[in-house]
Amino acid sequence: MSPLLANLLLALLWMALMGSQQPVHFVLGFLLGYGALALLAPLASTGSYVRKLPHAVAFAIFFLKELVKANLRVAQDVITPRALRRPGVVAVPLSTRNANEIALLANVLTLTPGSVTLDVADDRSVLYVHCMFVDDPEAVRAEIKNGFERRVMELMG
C-alpha cells in the first residue's frame, strides 16, 4: 500500500476511534499517522514519503504565495491605464527529463497568472513559456529555475 494511502486510512481510523466527523480530528489523525509512519521508516519503505511530505506542504504554501502575488501583478496591469506589461515567449532549459516533473512544472506555471506554458521540446530539454512581464529573459529563466523548477525536483526526485 502506498504510504500516503496508509496515512489517510490512519487518519480515518482515528476519526472513527474518536467518533467524530470534525475536520480537526482528521488533521490530528493525519499528523499522528505521519508520526507512526516516520517511526516505521527503518522497518517498512515509508522513508521517502516521510521525507517528502514536508516538501509537499512547503511547495503548496510557496505555490499559493506565488499565485496571489502573480494575480495582483496581472490585476494591476489590467486596471492601470498605462501598460506595464512586456509580454514575450521565453525558452527555459530544463534540468530534468522526467515526464511527471515536467508536467507538474508546466501546470503550476500555467496556473500562476502571468505565465502560460506553450510547449515542451520533443527531447524534453526546453520548456517554452509565455510570460507577461519579460523585462529580461535571463531574469525570467533564473526565476523559474530557482523557484518552481528546483522545488518541483525536490518534491518529485
Add this chain to the structure above:
Amino acid sequence: MINVRLVIALVLAGSGCLFMLLAGVGLLRMPDFLTRMHASSKAATLGAALVVAAVAIALWDGAVALRALLVSMFLLITAPVAAHAIARAGYISGVPLAEETVVDELAGRYDRDTHELAGTAAGPSEAP
C-alpha cells in the same frame, strides 16, 4: 462568533468576485490572445477558489468543506491543461502576437508540417 465567520466569508467572496470582474476587464483591454489568457486565468484559479472557500466558511460544515476542497482541486488540475492546449493551438495556428511583445524565443522552432518542436539548437530569435 457567527458574525466574524460571515464577515470573513463575505470578504473572501467579495475579493473572488473582484478578481473575476478584473478578468473580464482584462479580456477587453489586453492586446493579443496570449495576454488575454493571462487575464482570464485569474478567474479560473484565484477567483473561483476564493468564492468556493467563502461558501465553505459561511456554511461551516464538514461535508461542504470536503466538497469545496474537491471542487478547487479539480479546478486546479483541469484549468492549466485547457489553458495550455488553447495557447499552443493559438500559437501554432499563427495568431499574431501583440506588437509590444518583447521577445519570442519560440519563433521558427516548430516544424511547419509535423509541429515537431526542436530542443536546444539555434539561439533565441528576436520578436518581429
